[in-house]
Amino acid sequence: MSTNSMSRMTPYMFLAPAAGFMIVGLLYPIGYMIYASFLDWNPSQLIGEADFIGLRNYTSLLGDESFRESLTVTLKFSSIVVVTEMLIGVGLALLLDRNIRGISVLRTIFILPMMIAPIVVGLMWRYMYHPSVGVFNRILKDWGFEPIPWLSDSGWALASIIIADIWQWTPFIFILALAALQSLPRSALEASRIDGASGWQQIIHIKLPLMLPVLIVTGLLRLIDSFKVLEVILVMTNGGPGLSTEIMSLRISRTASEFRELGVAAAMSNYLLLLLLTLTIIMFVYNKIIDAREASVRQAVEEG
Amino acid sequence: MPNIRFDSVEKCYGTVKVLPPFDLDFEDSEFTVLVGPSGCGKSTTLRMLAGLEDVTSGEIYFDDKPISHLEPKDRDIAMVFQDYALYPHMNIAKNMSFALRLQKVQKKIIDEKVHRVAEMLGINELLNRKPGELSGGQRQRVAMGRALVRDASTFLFDEPLSNLDAKLRGKMRTELAEMRNTLDKNMVYVTHDQVEAMTLGDRIVVMANGLVQQEGTAEALFESPVNKFVAGFIGSPPTNFLEADLFEESGLLFARGEGFSLRLASALKDSLDTLSGRAVTLGIRPSVIKPGSEAPADSAQISLYVKLCEYLGAHKVIVTMCGLHEVMIESQSSARFETGVEAQFAIAPEDIMVFDKNTELRL
Incomplete structure (x- = not known):
């Protein structure tokens, strides 16, 4: 081998171990899942014994009432939590972006929920939502209100898991929004004060527009994440009562373990994957557009 | 235009005394330059005047009206920043008209004012561009334009030329000097460059270590400095x-x-x-x-x-x-x-x- 072709090979040789891990750890399971989604496969069978049924898993899912219900719950859950978390997180960031005594302690406390393991969060909230000994109902009772069936009523259960998710994930938005805020050009904010902007006008005309690129990416990340939430809801309601809190990932896990239909579960996972892929591509394209615009601006400046 | 008066104004950050109490007068329609080495307190003085920094004690008067408790927007001032401080997400026309739009001035009047100032500064064809698409000199002009559109009684400049290269700085200095003659406004200009101070200022205030060392015309400072610092600071090559x-x-x-x-x-x-x-x-x-x-x-x-x-x-x-x-x-x-x-x-x-x-x- 000549030194020339050696040196051309070098980067690939360095990449090879990582590529190997990627293929084994990522592509193989995904390929396996895609293949499995075309099978009528029971967990007691080996994968080779399962019947190949083409796209039937996918088509039957489209007509499946429970699957559609689960999709609706997921979309409802995700859109509500993301919007609420964005509002609260950005609001808190705007509120706490200042130098007051003890602010760093406050900030640390705010991000604590994010650091707790999801199972623990689920258990914690299940106890707090407990109909008789839970802290919420005890307080309600002390104040003379009727107790609320937080997790046992299909009307309340979704709201209850949404509250728990908001509690856990608002900090994520908060720290990213705060970081974005603190990197805003200070002099532009001062200029706007001199130009006569009140606090609100500063937020609306200067801060939010300048934070927007970060906020969009944050929102999309959170949206993608919220489609995959499992443990907290599993522990709190296990999808019930009825199907009221059965989000997609939970439905997938139950289809595989309880209904013993691995092919259907795989097909469902692929639907979820497609959904997430679409969101990721939107995010990717958005970043590309921003980069391209900045590049063309730079070019214009250099030429000008 | 108001007379601006600092009456034993003091500035501390916590326990650190940045500016001991001092008095300073800015005459009507005068171009005053605050000059001194970095850390001498000149920018802090300007920022207190702008309302971007609190006054620890003492009072600033516009004519006889105390203003140190007022928000920047209530002081009738316009300011040009060292890094221009343009709003990156707005185009040039929007940047220049921001203050007027906040005041809910009629769109027709805004357009008229923006175009008049843009004409004066030669940035007419840039109005639809974003700040990121402009060169340093053009941004400098826009920053100047944004202040001029306001038509405030007092203009504050915080080292506006220090981010430009030497040649452009000279050119802008000349333009500023011309502008000074056509505008009947109070202007307060902060710089560390004694050449800028000498060429622009009707009156120069030399500061060092938080103290006003001497004030007067360029000639007065050059001919009869009161102390060693002023003698060494004014004039090039140095004394x-x-x-x-x-x-x-x-x-x-x-x-x-x-x-x-x-x-x-x-x-x-x-x-x-x-x-x-x-x-x-x-x-x-x-x-x-x-x-x-x-x-x-x-x-x-x-x-x-x-x-x-x-x-x-x-x-x-x-x-x-x-x-x-x-x-x-x-x-x-x-x-x-x-x-x-x-x-x-x-x-x-x-x-x-x-x-x-x-x-x-x-x-």
Whole structure:
């Protein structure tokens, strides 16, 4: 081998171990899942014994009432939590972006929920939502209100898991929004004060527009994440009562373990994957557009 | 336009005293330059005037109205920032009209004002661009335009030219000087560049270590600095300083230092009567040291070792040594000096500034 072709090979040789891990750890399971989604496969069978049924898993899912219900719950859950978390997180960031005594302690406390393991969060909230000994109902009772069936009523259960998710994930938005805020050009904010902007006008005309690129990416990340939430809801309601809190990932896990239909579960996972892929591509394209615009601006400046 | 008055204004950050209480007056329609080395408190002074920094104690008055508790927007000021501080997400027209749009001025009037100012500054064709698409000089103009559109009574400039390259800075300086003549406004300008200060300011306030050292016209500061700092800060190349002791001989006053003895102006003598033997610092501007051959007979003579000559086109800077001290001399570029030898130079006694060595005040 000549030194020339050696040196051309070098980067690939360095990449090879990582590529190997990627293929084994990522592509193989995904390929396996895609293949499995075309099978009528029971967990007691080996994968080779399962019947190949083409796209039937996918088509039957489209007509499946429970699957559609689960999709609706997921979309409802995700859109509500993301919007609420964005509002609260950005609001808190705007509120706490200042130098007051003890602010760093406050900030640390705010991000604590994010650091707790999801199972623990689920258990914690299940106890707090407990109909008789839970802290919420005890307080309600002390104040003379009727107790609320937080997790046992299909009307309340979704709201209850949404509250728990908001509690856990608002900090994520908060720290990213705060970081974005603190990197805003200070002099532009001062200029706007001199130009006569009140606090609100500063937020609306200067801060939010300048934070927007970060906020969009944050929102999309959170949206993608919220489609995959499992443990907290599993522990709190296990999808019930009825199907009221059965989000997609939970439905997938139950289809595989309880209904013993691995092919259907795989097909469902692929639907979820497609959904997430679409969101990721939107995010990717958005970043590309921003980069391209900045590049063309730079070019214009250099030429000008 | 209001008279601006600082009345024993003080600024502290926590326990750190940045600016001890000071008074300062800005006359009506005057271009005042605050100049000093970085950290001297000039920017803080401007920012207190703008309302971006709180005043720790004391009061700022616009005419007789106390304003230190007012928000920046209620002070009728416009400001140009060092880094221009344009709003990156708005185009130039939007940047310039931001204040007017907040005031809910009619769109027609806004357009008219923006176009008039853009015309004046020659940035008409940039109105639809974003700040990121402009060069430094263009951004500088837009920042200026944004302040002008406001039509405020007082304009504040915080080192507006320091981010430009030398050539552009000179050009913008000239334009600013022209603008000063056409606008009947109070202008307060902060810079660390004494050339900018001298060329622009009707009045210059020299600051150092949080204290106002001297204020006055460029000529006054150059001709009669009150202390060693001002003498050293104003003028380029800077004033040469030599340590010396005073002594009196046959009714004349002399300063004797390492390797020189210079006769001082007789006008000084009376006030120095009692000061014989006192330690002083002599301040000698590079432009007043002449080659010995050209000097009038009554001038003070000094022998200097010529180290090198810097040719600068219109003039020359000769670097010489007086003992261990470097002494700069400014001369015509046609003058010839041999390097590496001692040469005789002369200084008119009245051109020698004498400062007390301890207080650094001019005697």
